[in-house]
Amino acid sequence: MRYFQVNDQCNGCLACVQNCPANALRAEDSTANRVLSHNMARCARCGNCWRICPQKAIEFQFMLENGWDEVKSLELVFCRVCGVPIYSVDYRRTLSEKLGTESEPTCSKHRDEVTRAAKAHFLKRKSPDIRSDKRGGAI
Amino acid sequence: MIVGNLKPLEEIIESLGDYKNIFILGCGGCVSVCLTGGDRQAHQLATELDHIRHYKTGKPKFTVHTIERQCEPDWLKEYLTIPENTDAVLTLACGAGVQTMAFFFETLPVIPAVNTTFMGSNVEPGVWQEMCQGCGDCMLGHTGGICPIARCAKTLFNGPCGGSNNGSCEVDKKIPCAWAMIYYKLKKTDQLHYLMKVREPKNWQPAGGAGPRKLVRPFNKPL
Secondary structure, three states, X not given: OOOOEEOOOOOOOOHHXXXXXXXXXXXXXXXXXXXXXXXXXXXXXXXXXXXXXXXXXXXXXXXXXXXXXXXXXXXXXXXXXXXXXXXXHHHHHHHHHHHOOOOOOOOHHHHHHHHHHHHHHHHHHHHHHHHHOOOOOOO | OEEEEEOOHHHHHHHHOOOOEEEEEEEOOHHHHOOOOOHHHHHHHHHHHXXXXXXXXXXXXXXXXXXXOOOOHHHHHHHOOOOOOOOEEEEOOOHHHHHHXXXXXXXXXXXEOEEEEEEEEEEEOOEEEEEEOOOOOOXXXXXXXXXHHHHOOOOOOOOOOOXXXXXXXXXXXXXXXHHHXXXXXXXXXXXXHHHHOOOOOOOOHHHOOOOOOOOOOOOOOOO
């Protein structure tokens, strides 16, 4: 998608080029044509080109409404209980490296449930030992 | 946005002193939008400064560059390369940008080329109007979207003074009376009862009364 668009009213007067405060517009005269170029990284989206254009040739709405450019596609990890997407495979790898352990792929809802179930299981398994503890200390 | 205005050329030249290598740095943010300190103005300023007649002991060498925003120290650290042998940075940023630069380049003099003027909006082509003083406790919802603090010449908060005359301010007839504007706007929106409501005194601490203001978003850190 091209964000900066100019309609057929443009006559190459260069008002936009000469008045762009960010120097984001450029005109190059080749042998046969005058070529206007726009640099999105420089553009401050101030709208001065649109404001100043005597021909009303700049379709500034595309700078405001614009579309989405896909910048990356990453493989997903899904909750092993309900199947909702949680994070990417790469994110999981980063998380595992930072935590020093493999994380369980569960969503926030089921993570709590799994944690509760694991805790209950752990307590159930441990409780006979605790009862048999002569010191009778709390968990 | 923040609106600024270029300092007089004589003042800029005087502030350059005897520095021989000057890095002129434009800002691609607010001052670019208000046609004061963007890439174009940075190059224009370099052209104007690059005349031998301004200097008694030889003119300095100017290098020009623009970065998207000068108030982002991590950007500066990562992406801004200062040319070797630079003696001083002449920045066209607002006060926030200048201070960020001065903080970041500890040993390099940073010289402002712009007077930071106000927070405002582009009311018509080529005209910027002060709209906000950043009081930190916005009450525009009660005043028809017209700020009496920023737009009344006397920053009167609780109603017009005796100098309001047929919708004009006594300070200058070209300035509309903010409280007259508020009245007419509230009348149009059927909200005149807002003017009758008795309110708690405004809290002026967020306006800076409690010292320099800071906004902290504790969770906005990389994982």
